[in-house]
Amino acid sequence: METAEIVKKIRKIEITTRNLVSELFSGEYHSLFKGQGLEFSEVRAYQEGDSFKQIDWNVSARMGHPYIKKFEETRELNVIFLVDNSASTLFGTRNYLKSELITEITAVLSFSALSNNDKVGLLLFTDVIEKYIPPRKGKKSALRILRDVLYFEPQGKSTDLSKAIEYIYRLSRKKSIIFIISDFLTENYEDSLQILARKHDVIALRIVDPAEMEIPRAGLIHFKDPETNERLSLNTMNSRIRKRFSEMVKAEEKQLTDKFKRMKIDMVTLYTDRSYVTDLTKFFKFRIRMKKQR
Numbered sequence: 230m231e232t233a234e235i236v237k238k239i240r241k242i243e244i245t246t247r248n249l250v251s252e253l254f255s256g257e258y259h260s261l262f263k264g265q266g267l268e269f270s271e272v273r274a275y276q277e278g279d280s281f282k283q284i285d286w287n288v289s290a291r292m293g294h295p296y297i298k299k300f301e302e303t304r305e306l307n308v309i310f311l312v313d314n315s316a317s318t319l320f321g322t323r324n325y326l327k328s329e330l331i332t333e334i335t336a337v338l339s340f341s342a343l344s345n346n347d348k349v350g351l352l353l354f355t356d357v358i359e360k361y362i363p364p365r366k367g368k369k370s371a372l373r374i375l376r377d378v379l380y381f382e383p384q385g386k387s388t389d390l391s392k393a394i395e396y397i398y399r400l401s402r403k404k405s406i407i408f409i410i411s412d413f414l415t416e417n418y419e420d421s422l423q424i425l426a427r428k429h430d431v432i433a434l435r436i437v438d439p440a441e442m443e444i445p446r447a448g449l450i451h452f453k454d455p456e457t458n459e460r461l462s463l464n465t466m467n468s469r470i471r472k473r474f475s476e477m478v479k480a481e482e483k484q485l486t487d488k489f490k491r492m493k494i495d496m497v498t499l500y501t502d503r504s505y506v507t508d509l510t511k512f513f514k515f516r517i518r519m520k521k522q523r
Contacts, residue, residue: 313411355385
């Protein structure tokens with residue numbers, strides 16, 4: 230694609246998503262994420278009215294009287310997007326390809342972070358680490374992320390989420406907001422994800438196409454796995470096959486939902502056949518309510 234066309238497409242997405250940010254997300258994002266980071270400030274002598282929870286017992290023992298650790302809220306946060314770039318995201322039967330929905334969601338959240346004066350970073354992954362952009366402030370960084378999510382050509386085809394999680398864990402020392410945007414059609418990432426969530430605020434945005442949830446009555450359909458190239462043919466007029474598929478999907482849905490509940494990690498499912506705006510706004514408002522109740 231020519232440079233002029235790339236700039237035009239990026240500009241179009243920027244305008245669309247920035248309008249959404251200003252109209253819908255800026256208030257919720259600001260309320261939810263502003264000032265959640267805490268950084269060490271100083272150790273000082275205990276004063277009347279200080280919380281006993283802040284006492285640094287090691288320093289107090291050395292000094293012979295109580296000292297407390299002081300922390301202050303950070304004015305800016307690191308927001309990092311772990312974006313699935315595998316071949317399965319090139320699938321879509323309705324309004325969006327999964328990859329297109331991933332692009333727009335990443336853009337909306339990037340510009341939300343930008344309006345909040347936060348730093349934004351990106352990790353593109355397949356079964357290998359494709360590209361990493363460290364968190365930086367400013368519109369230039371957000372546009373670079375958008376360009377790479379749109380046009381980066383990955384080397385891998387399949388998915389290894391655990392590798393991406395372990396990579397970002399090693400690099401991110403400061404507590405960050407980490408959005409994992411993927412269809413989560415992969416396995417063996419739970420241990421890595423739990424470790425990451427102990428250090429960072431992790432939010433899973435799962436991208437799903439309706440055709441992955443229910444087989445239509447459309448005669449003989451030939452399927453091909455875009456990551457492994459495995460092929461399968463099904464007679465979708467057979468009601469028993471459709472019922473078995475539906476039961477299998479429901480079981481996997483419950484297993485995935487239960488898995489994230491056990492890990493105490495929020496997961497939002499976003500669909501290619503409907504607007505993600507309602508689901509994301511609802512999620513932000515839910516998190517704000519939960520934050521106030523703590």
